[in-house]
Amino acid sequence: MYRDGTHRDLFDFQSNTHVQSGTLKDIIYRWHGILLKLRNIRIGHAYQGVKVDMEKVNALEVDITNLGLLEAMRLDAQIFKALEIPVVSKSRALRMGNPLALLKASHQRQCYEITDRARGIMQVFDMQLGESSPNVAPGKKYSLSELEDQLGAQLLQRYPISSQFMVQSRLCQPLKSWRVSPEMSLTEEAHLFWREKMDSDTFMDAEVKMVNRFGGARLYATTFEDTVMVRFGGRYTTLETFYQVTQNVIGTARTALRLNQGLHEELQNKPFDQIITADEFQRLHTTRKNRNIDILFLARIQPPSKNSGAKGQIWCDWGVGLVLCQESGRNDVYERLGMIKWDVWEIKDLMKTRNMKFQATREISDPLSYLQTCNGPGWTKISGHFG
DSSP: OOTTSOOTTTTOOOTTTSOOSSSHHHHHHHHHHHHHHHHHHHHHSEETTEEOOHHHHHHHHHHHHHHTHHHHHHHTGGGGGGGGSSOOOGGGGGGGSOTHHHHHHGGGOOOSSTTHHHHHHHHHTTOOOGGGSTTOOTTOOOOHHHHHHHHHHHHHHHOTTGGGSEEEOTTOOTTOTTSOOTTEEEOHHHHHHHHHHHHHOOSTTHHHHHHHHTTOOEEEEEEETTEEEEEEEEEEEEHHHHHHHHTTTBTBTTEEEEEOGGGGGTTTTOOTTOOOOHHHHHHHHHHTTTSOEEEEEEEEEOOOOGGGOOOOSOOOOEEEEEEEEEOTTOSSEEEEEEEEEEEHHHHHHHHHHSOOOOOOOSSOSOHHHHHHHOOSTTOEEEEEEEO
């Protein structure tokens, strides 16, 4: 049996098809083929004419379930059409779906040490962290929390957008809402964005370029008051200003506000990660009336240029921001409440097809420019820390 629980004697096939190591990374590359073989074996109770022990087949399926891959499949259901590709090379393996979903599923993984839950994800992204770091002190050991901090920091640096397309559950530790973890849930925007990115630009710095193109927020993990938090700098708008400009499309697919799970208890026990309606948007503002709630502009995601050679059929044209709540009595420390997405293309199309006009406010004379550029009136420079 492999370290991850895979029964070796059942899948000791040709060298180009069998699971060659027990690492999570290898299983990601081959899980689709394994499940297809399982399906065929269940039908014929044999593999290549040889009768197979069905107890081992059932045990393998249980192992895969415990590993969390089936849960990851469900989370990535919207984009797993890529799995129809018969051969997926290692260089394009990440096209099979947003790999951050595996971190969500890692709490079900069978492992010898609890820290293996984080190390498996490090292998997926080819990261050397913790004891495997080149400059680690001899004999130094890292806890799961320390490894998750390191992993979160590296993912934030490499994927500043994808790593923030998530909301946290009630189990999230205080001031840890910034980092990807098994307690999070990826939003549906996370899956759509990953597919667009992998179809248009597979370079490691693709997301950093997107952030920089429109002057999005600069994010990096740092130790602040003995806690690993995110240091940020960029532009923000107040929740109230954003609501006033977009109130006629708030609560639709055009503008989706997604909050951490605990906050939904204040909003009539709304199901986790469901789009907040206009009334609840306003209620969020009133429940935190003694603490400022702002939207930190993270990035403007646009379709690839026509000469990029990208062949995807569904493209995003979004503004993306982080919803931050100022800590009481602090000017530079915030709590991350969730994230927000506004669909610029759909908003412009709505204005064109329905002849809808956004009403100017006392502060915002050009609402469309406010939503497209995320600059100028209504947007102010800001810096600080959030957790």
